[in-house]
Amino acid sequence: MTKQQKTYTLQTNDSFLEQKKNQLLVAVYDNDYKAAEQIYYNILKYAEADSELNENSEKLLNQIQTIIEKFKPVLLKHSSRKFREYNNRLKTLILNSIKKSSDHIRHVDFQTWEIKIDIDDCQKNLLYKTAMTFQLTCGCSNFCRRCNEWALPKVRSHFSYKAILKILSHMADQQNDEISLYGASDPLDWTEGEKNISDILSCLKKISLEYSILTKVPKGKERLLEKLLGMNSSLAVSITSKNKARIKKIEQKIGNPISKQHDLDELLIRAGLDEDFVSIKPSITDGYGTEITPDGAFIIIPTFTSALYPFGHKKIRVTSTTNFFPVKKTGRKALLVDYFKPLEGYDLNKNRYHLDCLLDVQIESIILDNGADELTPPGMRSLKEYLYIFEKKARIQRKRMTPAVLKRLKKQFISKTAFKNLSTKNKAFYLKKINAHLNLCKKPDCLSSKLSAVSFFLGSISYYVQKNPIKIKIMRFLLKNEIKNNSGTYTDIVAHRHPEDLLTDPDIDSFNIFRYYVFCLLNKSSDSAISKFIKTHPSAFDPVADIFVQYS
Ligand code: SF4
Structure with a gap:
């Protein structure tokens, strides 16, 4: 291509x-x-x-x-x-x-917020379309023992009631179908005069937009919780040692169990204090999309939780120059996103397309992904697992699944119409997907795809290290034990062999060899064998075939 x-x-x-x-x-x-x-x-x-x-x-x-x-x-x-x-x-x-x-708690009206974000109508529409979080207040009255969002203690400002309704209806107009009404805040904290969150939820019944609420139930808001439960609101209570007894009392009073989350002892760690700035932990951010807060609007990209991103995500402020909005993916759909592939998003004409390269924040995740199972929650694919798809065992399994794959593609493309009636574009997509699968079942093509993928990752890292010396130092520190162990094991093995040879040797773990090259780049920023490998295998991501390929 x-x-x-x-x-x-x-x-x-x-x-x-x-x-x-x-x-x-x-x-x-x-x-x-x-x-x-x-x-x-x-x-x-x-x-x-x-x-x-x-x-x-x-x-x-x-x-x-x-x-x-x-x-x-x-x-x-x-x-x-x-x-x-x-x-x-x-x-x-x-x-x-x-x-x-x-x-002096402020209420941010719609006009003030619009002036602050300073984006045009196209950008606003994309912001509403891709919004996954709508944070109604800034600051949180709970200041829980653990807050991955690093929410500010005490409520500082609210969106005004009118601004909230306006933003929600804009989201519905843009066919956004579901929104979380929290973020770094507790939705039960929101008030304006006599109004509270129940008034917003009543209005939401008239708007075609699903919502979710997660609350710790701030002290004094127990009756509001009962009211919300009486309205059959879509809410869950996040349990901590602080609110456990109170929530139990409410359950006894209403005679029904309340939907709960986080009722685990290991989560009862004080905010900030579980960040040691020396380790890499999984992300708890489960979505790609945008976030709207009284303070502005942001694109959210999940990351591992570490000294680099203690929030477990990167927040990119939406400004007048933003011209890419990632397609919103939350929950299970977000887990299925391979974080190491170029992202899919919208341009300012609302056309969906894939970026042709990785964002810095994705490259950082590749560098920090040490392959430990604990780093990736079930359902999310690590880079180590991705490289496994090119191994012999996976290839043979894939070959066996060919009838099922062809059946699925047939259903997707020609269940309602004959092949000859497909548009030229869909004909090409259909054939490309079939060929991509068949090619990945053949040993030479499969190995070639593997080299393209590794070349793409190493090329991205090689470019990144030249621009980010400080962050590279942080990552080297966070990875120091792995770097030491890896170089102790692989320095001799790598010394006299080419990357192509090592990466296609079935007796050598490709992921560990890949990590070895990553660490070479982190340490020296360039290495002649790696540079030659990247040049010999110029690669790009083909989003239709969903695979890295050599480009000419
Ligand atoms: S209620 Fe949520 S946002 Fe507020 S401090 Fe607790 S965890 Fe953070």
Whole structure:
């Protein structure tokens, strides 16, 4: 195939505080305490100059303070006396911000929000179409023991009632069929005058839009919960040690069980404190799409949870320059997305297409994916599992399934019409899908696809490492044990053989060899054998065949 000409334009630049958080981590990992102190001072100055911290800035400051707390003993030991002063000043600044905004809770009307996001009608329509989360308030009254969203403590602002109804009806107009009414907030916190969430849900009955609510039931909202249950609302209660007894009482009172989530002891860890900034954990973000908050609008891409992304996802602010909106995929559908393939989304004319390359955040996930089963929840495919599809056993299994695959494709394309009546485009799609399957059953084609896939990943990483020295240092730190073990095992094996040879040797684990090359790129940023391999196997992703292919 010929390489697609679409350009990669989705902005994934990090905010100032995100960059500083990463620089601070690198300085701490490198035991460079002088640099850490200077970076921390710069963070403080930036925060002091910001008269009104937005939601994400304050969340990042909380993450920075958590990093400081984690590494405090060494930081205090090796830094000047001023370090403690900076720490206190930042602490006070955050406390003042909490007090100031929670003492004067604002209601954000639709016009104010529209001016803030500053996007045109096309972009707004795509935002509503792909919205998966509608966060009605900023801040949360619960401040639970565990909050992966790093929700700000105490409610700071609400969307106005009218703004909420307007946004919900815009979503329905754009055929968005389901929306989560939470995010980094508890939906039962939302109020305006006498109105509460039950008023919004009553209106939603008249709009063709399904919704879901997850609540911890803030103290004092028990009667509201009973009212919502009486309305047969689509809600679940997230259980913690704090609300368990209260929820049980309500269940006894109403005589019915309440739908529950997270009723597990291992989840009862204090917010922020389960982030150790040294390990890689699975993501709990189960969706691709957009998020609407009183503070703006964001594209959400799931990530592993780590020092790089303590939220377990990347938030990309939607701005006037955003021209790619990922197709919304939530729950099971999101698990089926292979995070290492170029994403499918909409251009500004609402045409669906696949990007021809990976976003930085996807490349970071490839680098961090160490193949451990714990990292990928059931239903999600890891890169290790993906590389397995090119192995002999998988190929033979696939061959056996050919009649079933052909039957499925036949049903998909020609159950309602004859082949000759298909459009030219659908004829080509149908044939391409058949050929893709048949080719992957043949050994040479299967191995060639494998080399194309590996070349695509290594090429993407090779490009990424040149632009992201700080994040590479963080990832090297997070992966240091794996890097040590892998190089101890594979350095000699790799020394005298070409990547093609090693990657197609049935007696060698391809994933481990791939990891070896990834670590070469992380350490040296270029390696002649890898560069030659990437050049010899120029590859692209073919979204119709759903496979990486060599392009000419
Ligand atoms: S209720 Fe949800 S958003 Fe609020 S602090 Fe708890 S986990 Fe976070």
